[in-house]
Amino acid sequence: MDFLLSEEQLLLRDTIQRFVDQEIIPVAAELDRNHHPLPREILFDFYEKLEPFGYFSCLFPEEQGGLELPYLSFGILMEHLRRGYCSLAGSVGATAATATSLAKVATPKQFEQYVQPVMAGKMICGVGITEPNAGSNTEAMSTKAVRKGDRYILNGSKIWISNGTVADYIIIVANVDEGDGHITGKGRFIVPTTTLGFSASIIPKMGMRSYSSAEIGLSDVEVPVENRLQEGDGLDATYVLLNAARTQAAIASVGIGQAAYDIAVQYAQDRQQFGRPIGKFQLVQEHIAEMAMDLDAARLMTYRAMILVDSNPKCFKECSMAKAFATEAGIRITYRATQVMGAYGISEEYDAERLYRDARPFTYLDGTTEIHKLIIGREVLGMGAFV
Ligand SMILES: Cc1cc2nc3c(=O)[nH]c(=O)nc-3n(C[C@H](O)[C@H](O)[C@H](O)COP(=O)(O)OP(=O)(O)OC[C@H]3O[C@@H](n4cnc5c(N)ncnc54)[C@H](O)[C@@H]3O)c2cc1C
Numbered sequence: 546m547d548f549l550l551s552e553e554q555l556l557l558r559d560t561i562q563r564f565v566d567q568e569i570i571p572v573a574a575e576l577d578r579n580h581h582p583l584p585r586e587i588l589f590d591f592y593e594k595l596e597p598f599g600y601f602s603c604l605f606p607e608e609q610g611g612l613e614l615p616y617l618s619f620g621i622l623m624e625h626l627r628r629g630y631c632s633l634a635g636s637v638g639a640t641a642a643t644a645t646s647l648a649k650v651a652t653p654k655q656f657e658q659y660v661q662p663v664m665a666g667k668m669i670c671g672v673g674i675t676e677p678n679a680g681s682n683t684e685a686m687s688t689k690a691v692r693k694g695d696r697y698i699l700n701g702s703k704i705w706i707s708n709g710t711v712a713d714y715i716i717i718v719a720n721v722d723e724g725d726g727h728i729t730g731k732g733r734f735i736v737p738t739t740t741l742g743f744s745a746s747i748i749p750k751m752g753m754r755s756y757s758s759a760e761i762g763l764s765d766v767e768v769p770v771e772n773r774l775q776e777g778d779g780l781d782a783t784y785v786l787l788n789a790a791r792t793q794a795a796i797a798s799v800g801i802g803q804a805a806y807d808i809a810v811q812y813a814q815d816r817q818q819f820g821r822p823i824g825k826f827q828l829v830q831e832h833i834a835e836m837a838m839d840l841d842a843a844r845l846m847t848y849r850a851m852i853l854v855d856s857n858p859k860c861f862k863e864c865s866m867a868k869a870f871a872t873e874a875g876i877r878i879t880y881r882a883t884q885v886m887g888a889y890g891i892s893e894e895y896d897a898e899r900l901y902r903d904a905r906p907f908t909y910l911d912g913t914t915e916i917h918k919l920i921i922g923r924e925v926l927g928m929g930a931f932v
Pocket residue numbers: 639671672673674675679680681682704705706707753758906909910911912913914915916919931932
């Protein structure tokens with residue numbers, strides 16, 4: 546895969562790989578077992594350590610104080626963090642993505658108040674779109690923001706919101722009523738989590754247990770009109786964000802898959818049964834070969850999509866292909882890793898069982914596999930099959 550990376554990206558990869566091996570992997574299993582979710586103080590300890598690598602600023606233009614790296618460089622950073630500790634990487638990824646999308650439209654005051662602290666690793670944030678009755682069909686959302694003088698009053702509920710219980714602010718998407726009883730469209734609002742009427746409760750889940758997924762309640766939550774985001778960023782910017790988010794789910798699965806693959810290969814070489822290493826059995830080799838093929842294909846598709854994110858805002862097909870393939874491959878790879886390891890595959894003594902659980906959520910978030918197949922079909926055939 547090295548042929549796709551520049552000299553700088555190879556150096557970045559080797560540096561972050563070493564850091565993750567030394568600082569993250571040795572503590573990940575225990576933290577994941579003990580904290581559901583990771584508390585803010587632990588997250589900020591990690592944020593501080595990760596900030597120098599550019600996790601929170603690498604995508605910002607230089608004039609905004611960022612490193613202005615290619616999108617694939619951010620992908621490499623995230624791949625290795627996901628490989629080391631998926632739940633932690635989830636928090637970092639949600640915060641970085643939220644602030645990056647905010648920065649595209651932020652006023653100077655919003656930038657100073659809500660983006661700069663993120664770039665310094667000192668704020669946590671997320672985005673609230675999904676609702677209990679509006680999943681894939683986001684148009685069905687019922688959360689409302691009603692204008693009252695110089696404020697908007699928000700009412701409704703959101704579900705599955707990343708960082709929901711640990712965030713400083715959530716960007717809430719809501720139907721907007723300018724005060725005359727009519728919905729004029731959708732708007733995005735910065736809602737500090739300390740605002741009266743905002744509540745967040747954790748949703749216990751199968752994988753990424755130490756990652757905060759929350760149900761959010763909004764009961765007469767008041768925000769000043771200046772907390773509404775200006776949406777004059779143009780369609781291309783929205784496409785870039787959408788496609789970028791999809792490749793993030795894909796690269797997460799590549800990172801998790803790599804971790805599971807490494808464990809299974811080592812195990813197949815070491816574990817002896819019937820007087821030989823189990824790697825000498827053809828059926829075990831089949832598992833390893835299938836894992837190697839899935840992992841390579843997933844990484845290639847994802848790197849290609851990430852390269853395109855910078856050059857072609859309308860790379861829907863490639864991003865949906867990477868998202869659908871890599872996230873399903875992540876499940877296959879982690880399943881095979883646990884199978885190669887026999888009963889030890891589900892023991893908490895090894896990381897394989899956590900990786901197996903952690904791979905599972907990625908076929909839902911940022912569009913389910915089914916939705917991405919519909920996008921691929923639409924792009925290939927030139928006709929939509931969405932109902
Ligand atoms: C770990 C995690 C983190 C998340 N983080 C966030 C977040 O930060 N912010 C946020 O807003 N949301 C977040 N989500 C929510 C995520 O975006 C939704 O789960 C996703 O949009 C799917 O919605 P749903 O789960 O309600 O499934 P549904 O939409 O109810 O789908 C159920 C099933 O029906 C299928 N289906 C639905 N519509 C169609 C169709 N037209 N054609 C064919 N099949 C269809 C789906 O593919 C799926 O198999 C997160 C979810 C997870 C698991």
